[in-house]
Amino acid sequence: MKKLRSYYMHLKHQHTIERKWIYPLAVGSIISLFLLFLATLSSPDGTPLLPLYRYYASAPASVFVEDKLRSLPVSTLPPPPRFAYLISGSKHDGAMLKRTLLALYHPINRYVIHLDAESSPEERLELHQFVKNHPVFMKFGNVVMITKANLVTYRGPTMVANTLHAAAILLKEGGHWDWFINLSASDYPLVTQDDLLHTFSYLPRDLNFLDHTSKLRWKESHRAKPVIVDPGLYMTKKSDVFWITQRRSVPTSFKLFTGSAWMVLSRPFIDFCIWGWDNLPRTTLMYYTNFISSPEGYFHTVVCNSQQFQNTTVNSDLHFISWDNPPKQHPHYLTVDHMQKMIDSNAPFARKFHQDDPVLDRIDSELLDRVGPDVIVPGGWCVGDRVNGSDPCLVVGDVMVLRPGLGAKRVGEFISSLLSRGRFRGKQCK
Structure with a gap:
């Protein structure tokens, strides 16, 4: 993994290294990645092919882990990172938000939960009571709900404001975390947090995962040049944005980028967006206040116009999403018909799901080793029993x-492909 880090730093500061060293470093890093994920495989007799896999013999058996893998001293493993999640929803999303939160929970992570102001006070109160009284959440104090709900208008900049609000809360609350992940109540994990934490423990902590491109195409005319006003910025009731007849030119002081609204952002980049020691995050935010679907452009434009961060981007939102071809405004809702495609994608997250769709039960049982939607997805920290469907956590x-x-193997292969020489450098901000 030292070779991987060396390779990554070479890509980030390419001008500091002579070109003749590029190919040996690239080849060495790819071999290191291959050996790392080969370590998760076992031979026919159950012994690991390479002794690098993070597993503890005292952990209970599950459908994911071969029984005979040998335990290793903790000192041989990199420390796990910590994630900070924003999970947001709107009217009638309270139940699905609970389910998603429990599927994503781990004690070393931090969570901000938000139901927007379109939801009823009763629904928000019920969710708040759930967060406040859950015994595991109470023990670790790492789940916070935004009780003064924000209005989040579809296609408007209020989603960006809500995301920045959650990030600011996470910074204010303190505690160590490495990556900020924004999800909605209609997102769902395809791997456990143990899988994800294990895989990310081998990565440089300044990587930013977001799908991005500067090729605006039709978006230049339909999103960048129109001027809109979001009533959610100043009204108490949600309504759609309204349009100004006058159009504007594309900016010349910074380059526009667009992409997915779902991302995994590094702690240093979140610090940059919130504290703003450079004026770029503020200037860009003011521009995107009148931009259609600003969540699909704000963070992308900031990161790609910053010299400090533009070489830290990995061009993926880490989601499986099923689109029409060519894509329409909204993706398909996922069902059991998409199950194998979700697994084969190796992505750690998927969207969109209807509440209580049967495919969620299949994901719980087949991928997350979860006995029901009302319990936490088990990890190595859960040492209780499962008698009568009780929560081991x-x-x-x-x-x-x-x-x-097995989820760690899938995500590891996915990240390995994203960081390969042809994809990583070739698909960064341009």
Whole structure:
């Protein structure tokens, strides 16, 4: 993994290294990645092919992990990172938001939950009581709900404002975390947090995962040049944006980028967006206040116009999403018919799902080793039993113990392909 980090730093500061060293470093890093994920495989007799896999013999057996993998001293493994999640929803999303939160929960992470102001006070109160009274959340104090709800208008900049609000709360609350991940109540994980934490423990902590491009095409005429006003910025009731007849030119002081509204952003970049020691985040935010679908452009434009961060981008939102061809405004809702495609994608997240769709139960049982939607997805820190469907995570062990499984292999292969020489450098900000 030292070779991987060296390769990544070479890509980030390419001008500091002579060109003749590019190919040896690239080849060495690819070999390192291949060996890392080969380590998750076992031979026919159950022993690991390479002894690098993070597993502890005391962990209970599951469908993910081969029984005979040998345990390793903790000192041989990199420390796991910590994620900071924003999970947001709107009217009638409270139940699905609970389910998604429990599917994503891990004690070392942090969580901000938001139901926007279109939801009823009763729905928000019920969710707040759930967060406040859950015994595991109470023990670790790492789940916060935004009780003064924000209006989030479809296609307007208020989603960006809500995302920045959550990031500011996470910074104010303190605590260590490495990546900020924004999800909606209609998102769902395809791997456990142990899988994801294990895989990200081998990555440089300044990487930013966001789907992005500067090729605006039709978006230049339909999104960049129109001027809109979002009533959610100043009204108490949600309504659609309204349009100004006058159009504007494309900016010349910064280059516009667009992409997916869902991303995994590094702590240094979030600091840059919130504290803004450079004026770029503020100037860009003011421009995107009148931009159609600003969540699909604000963070992309900031990161790609910043010299400090433009070489840290990985061009993926880490989601499986099913689109029409060519894509329409909204993706398909996922069902059991998409199950194998979701698995084959190796992505850690997927969207969009209807509440309580049967495919969610299949993901729980087949991918997350979860006995029901009302319990936490188990990890190495859960040491309780499962008698009569009880939640094993109500009994807490060592929170630093991870028990990754097949999901870690899938995500590892996915990240490895994203960081390959042809994809990583070739698909960064241009």
